[in-house]
Amino acid sequence: MEIKLPDNSTIDVPEGSTALDAAAAIGQRLARAAVAAAVNGEPADLSRPLQAGDSISIITGDSPQGLEVLRHSAAHVLADAVMRLYPGTKLGIGPAIADGFYYDFQLPAPISDAELPRIEEEMRKLAGAAAPFTRRELSRGEAAAQFAGQPFKLELLAELPAEEAASTYTNGEFTDLCRGPHIPDTGRLKAFRLLSVAGAYWRGDEKNPMLTRIYGTAFATQKQLDEHLEKLKEAERRDHRLLGKQLDLFHIDEEVGAGLPLWHPKGALVRKVIEDFWRDAHLANGYEMVMIPHIASVELWKTSGHWDFYRENMYSPMDIEGQEYIVKPMNCPGHIRIYKNRTRSYRELPIRWAELGTVYRYERSGVLHGLLRVRGFTQDDAHLFCREDQLEDEIIGVIKFVLFMLRTFGFDEYEVYLSTRPEKSVGSDEHWERATEALKVALERAGLGYEIDPGEGVFYGPKIDMKIRDALGRAWQCTTIQVDFNLPERFDVTYVGEDNQEHRPIMIHRALLGSLERFIGCLIEHYAGAFPLWLAPVQAVILPIADRHMDYAEQVAARLTQEGIRVELDYSKESVGKKIRNAELDKVPYMLVVGDKEEDAGTVSVRSYAEGDLGPRPVDELAADLVRQVEDKS
RNA sequence: GCCGGUGUAGCUCAGUUGGCUAGAGCAGCUGAUUUGUAAUCAGCAGGCCACGGGUUCGAAUCCUGUCACCGGCUCCA
Numbered sequence: 132m133e134i135k136l137p138d139n140s141t142i143d144v145p146e147g148s149t150a151l152d153a154a155a156a157i158g159q160r161l162a163r164a165a166v167a168a169a170v171n172g173e174p175a176d177l178s179r180p181l182q183a184g185d186s187i188s189i190i191t192g193d194s195p196q197g198l199e200v201l202r203h204s205a206a207h208v209l210a211d212a213v214m215r216l217y218p219g220t221k222l223g224i225g226p227a228i229a230d231g232f233y234y235d236f237q238l239p240a241p242i243s244d245a246e247l248p249r250i251e252e253e254m255r256k257l258a259g260a261a262a263p264f265t266r267r268e269l270s271r272g273e274a275a276a277q278f279a280g281q282p283f284k285l286e287l288l289a290e291l292p293a294e295e296a297a298s299t300y301t302n303g304e305f306t307d308l309c310r311g312p313h314i315p316d317t318g319r320l321k322a323f324r325l326l327s328v329a330g331a332y333w334r335g336d337e338k339n340p341m342l343t344r345i346y347g348t349a350f351a352t353q354k355q356l357d358e359h360l361e362k363l364k365e366a367e368r369r370d371h372r373l374l375g376k377q378l379d380l381f382h383i384d385e386e387v388g389a390g391l392p393l394w395h396p397k398g399a400l401v402r403k404v405i406e407d408f409w410r411d412a413h414l415a416n417g418y419e420m421v422m423i424p425h426i427a428s429v430e431l432w433k434t435s436g437h438w439d440f441y442r443e444n445m446y447s448p449m450d451i452e453g454q455e456y457i458v459k460p461m462n463c464p465g466h467i468r469i470y471k472n473r474t475r476s477y478r479e480l481p482i483r484w485a486e487l488g489t490v491y492r493y494e495r496s497g498v499l500h501g502l503l504r505v506r507g508f509t510q511d512d513a514h515l516f517c518r519e520d521q522l523e524d525e526i527i528g529v530i531k532f533v534l535f536m537l538r539t540f541g542f543d544e545y546e547v548y549l550s551t552r553p554e555k556s557v558g559s560d561e562h563w564e565r566a567t568e569a570l571k572v573a574l575e576r577a578g579l580g581y582e583i584d585p586g587e588g589v590f591y592g593p594k595i596d597m598k599i600r601d602a603l604g605r606a607w608q609c610t611t612i613q614v615d616f617n618l619p620e621r622f623d624v625t626y627v628g629e630d631n632q633e634h635r636p637i638m639i640h641r642a643l644l645g646s647l648e649r650f651i652g653c654l655i656e657h658y659a660g661a662f663p664l665w666l667a668p669v670q671a672v673i674l675p676i677a678d679r680h681m682d683y684a685e686q687v688a689a690r691l692t693q694e695g696i697r698v699e700l701d702y703s704k705e706s707v708g709k710k711i712r713n714a715e716l717d718k719v720p721y722m723l724v725v726g727d728k729e730e731d732a733g734t735v736s737v738r739s740y741a742e743g744d745l746g747p748r749p750v751d752e753l754a755a756d757l758v759r760q761v762e763d764k765s
Numbered sequence: 766g767c768c769g770g771u772g773u774a775g776c777u778c779a780g781u782u783g784g785c786u787a788g789a790g791c792a793g794c795u796g797a798u799u800u801g802u803a804a805u806c807a808g809c810a811g812g813c814c815a816c817g818g819g820u821u822c823g824a825a826u827c828c829u830g831u832c833a834c835c836g837g838c839u840c841c842a
Contacts, residue, residue: 179828213803241768241769242769243769244769244770244836315771326836327836327837328768328769328836328837329768329769329836329838330768330769330836330837331837331839332767332768335766335839336839337838337840341767341838342838343768343769344768344838346836346837372834372835377776383833383834385815385833385834389832389833389834419825443840443841444841479797492841492842494841495766495767495839495840496832497766497767497839497840498766498839498841499834500840503842504841508842510842596842605825607842609842610842646842649842650842674801676799676800677799677800679799704798704800705804706798706799706800706801706804708801708803708804708805709800709803709804709805710802710803711801711804712804713804713805714803715802715803716803716822722802724798724801724802726801727801727826728801736799736801744802
């Protein structure tokens, strides 16, 4: 019979051939690399018998779909191993995920990651046995009987759409309710590793029981696995919490409180450079700066609705002469009060008010994470008040601005989400539609690819979120652009139109970097702690060879300082080798060695962190070069 | 908040089955050395073993509570 291939050619295979037979007919190498097939576009096992006229493509272990099959199969082998080692275990689910797989179990007794090598060993044995994965389709009744002792599986079974057949896969002694497809046998699983064990609520709901999740990863080859593990190690080395300590940027102090970072001089300097750039960029882009107090009367928060809708994230009120005050969790109400301080004309709009506004939000202790998730943070916030006819242009303006900001910091890849109306929301359908459309159009006009996040908008309006990834591949939301019809309503915000009538402006809330804490955390990881020259807290360190070069070293330092370069002089009585080592460990962009030769010639010997020894250069020439690099932010 | 883990000097870590005065390297201080592209040598100092309660003749070690941190879940910038 004839089978169609992806390149539109056909092959002739005997009646009753399977997908694997077809792969073998194409080539033995392909057959060995194959993990599954797509038959007429549907994922299928290699053991699936083919019909004449089927079109198939073979999925190999190094393709994204192939990896998914491989990892999903690895999850089954993990479950087999766990069932053997810990009898009585109840099974949750075990899917493939972005970089690996997991399986959720309800174990008879808690385990720690010290058990992982043992489980992995068991998995190795099972993989060595090359047990086939066999598929079986069965009725609901049969399936229910099969998983009689498995409450979570029964729950899944009950929710399987009626039109969908129940199927199971068996490998070794283990049978799981599963759609498939799977690798032909466990022997194809050659490169895998268990990584961690963690708690996870059944179906992600905290009202449900907490299961034990075991994470692992698998690849087609050992080499790919090793590369991936190496990548994880590199990510650990880039961890901003580690680098923050090593580079003396910040710390979080037990005595001060969890989630409340303290910025050391070097960290504060990086922050200052970012803040200066941010303010200048905003002033240049039609924004004005405003400032508001950190606490405000509870009445303000009642008007804004935060007291009702956001209370679980707010800290308790404090009593001031019988009046209740609250530490701000957001900046918007303050900015609105500035707007409302006098009558506004349509001619003034759009108004763009920006502030590096520090807010405090209650976060559950378990979610705190270095600088990336804290309880007190500074948003690079702004609120735009505009007329309806200005909305789209304003959003486009914000998107262009955010791309400029992020690119300046070297972030060229982000995930963009458009979040639409959630179930609990305020405002008319018409408003929502118009605002969502405006966001869409703006994204498209900016040429940004995005995903729709249905129902994930804020209660008061749709939003665009942008995420950047941390060292371990976790995505962190930084940028957010939110359209708001609610607050103008609640505060009765108006402007006087051309028609001498009062009109309601639309508000846009936006944070480009998100918060300075999170952004700098990501930035540290992004640069692996080696900041580009314009951001580096110390841009150059001068290393005199001997004490007699100290005067000249000071002259060089003064010269560079005069040009606005942040210079340090290493006074220590150490060898040059040691001074260089220290500067390297501090990831200082430029090390300037001065000795007899340099003093005579009016030069410095330049060593760059990135490129190593660059040889001697005249001081004036270097100074000009550094100044230019700082200006270019390169 | 929940599940599991961890908490020893400023940092990174040792510390046997509970048993002498809790160790090391780096950093710090002092002295010697005046050094040419990733660690000169020597000496000194530094610990409420996270914190509270308990078991024990005896606790860094065992139990327990609290706090913080780590990996996740849930939730978010």
